[in-house]
Amino acid sequence: xxxxxxxxxxxxxxxxxxxxxxxxxxxxxxxxxxxxxxxxxxxxxxxxxxxxxxxxxxxxxxxxxxxxxxxxxxxxxxxxxxxxxxxxxxxxxxxxxxxxxxxxxxxxxxxxxxxxxxxxxxxxxxxxxxxxxxxxxxxxxxxxxxxxxxxxxxxxxxxxxxxxxxxxxxxxxxxxxxxxxxxxxxxxxxxxxxxxxxxxxxxxxxxxxxxxxxxxxxxxxxxxxxxxxxxxxxxxxxxxxxxxxxxxxxxxxxxxxxxxxxx
Numbered sequence: 001x002x003x004x005x006x007x008x009x010x011x012x013x014x015x016x017x018x019x020x021x022x023x024x025x026x027x028x029x030x031x032x033x034x035x036x037x038x039x040x041x042x043x044x045x046x047x048x049x050x051x052x053x054x055x056x057x058x059x060x061x062x063x064x065x066x067x068x069x070x071x072x073x074x075x076x077x078x079x080x081x082x083x084x085x086x087x088x089x090x091x092x093x094x095x096x097x098x099x100x101x102x103x104x105x106x107x108x109x110x111x112x113x114x115x116x117x118x119x120x121x122x123x124x125x126x127x128x129x130x131x132x133x134x135x136x137x138x139x140x141x142x143x144x145x146x147x148x149x150x151x152x153x154x155x156x157x158x159x160x161x162x163x164x165x166x167x168x169x170x171x172x173x174x175x176x177x178x179x180x181x182x183x184x185x186x187x188x189x190x191x192x193x194x195x196x197x198x199x200x201x202x203x204x205x206x207x208x209x210x211x212x213x214x215x216x217x218x219x220x221x222x223x224x225x226x227x228x229x230x231x232x233x234x235x236x237x238x239x240x241x242x243x244x245x246x247x248x249x250x251x252x253x254x255x256x257x258x259x260x261x262x263x
């Protein structure tokens with residue numbers, strides 16, 4: 001069945017009120033910001049967030065109060081003013097406002113990989129002794145071939161994935177120029193919502209095939225203020241403005257000015 005082509009509002013309205021959400025893109029490159037902005041406009045959800053590094057999107061979701069539990073590798077990023085930490089993430093963790101788990105990105109990728117392959121668990125190498133080792137997610141089993149102990153981790157199966165693509169065709173196939181984690185997130189998740197710079201008639205060699213996609217939204221500049229390779233770079237000036245406003249207690253002012261006013 002082909003994915004539905006919906007408006008931004010309709011697409012986000014289909015997200016359950018409770019569940020686990022994950023994000024495509026990486027760092028401040030191709031974050032699904034248009035979908036995240038719309039999600040912050042539609043209040044009333046209680047979500048768990050599990051994601052590889054995607055600091056701007058994660059910070060907005062946490063700052064809006066949509067996230068009750070966050071499992072992240074970290075929430076910092078590099079931009080033209082240097083290294084920064086998500087201010088709303090920092091505030092929520094320090095105040096105990098969210099249940100936060102910090103684990104390494106490799107462990108998150110392994111959990112997604114297990115879900116993508118339909119496995120009950122997957123080996124996780126080189127994690128023993130790490131301060132990021134999370135006993136709640138890991139167990140030790142015996143290798144049936146030589147009797148040695150093997151650390152394994154359970155699957156991460158998000159209820160919803162949010163992804164931004166450079167292009168999608170009318171059948172639902174996606175073209176992503178820099179698919180660092182997107183294919184894996186799409187395969188692991190139950191529902192995949194995609195914003196795209198443009199919808200074209202046909203994509204000859206899809207990065208992600210239509211049968212993994214549920215909803216498509218045509219959303220030019222849908223990754224802004226993060227970058228979308230081949231279309232635009234990260235808006236460092238705006239990111240700096242966000243950091244200043246959110247870091248100085250003006251997160252709600254930022255929302256009113258840049259999110260709610262553009263609805």
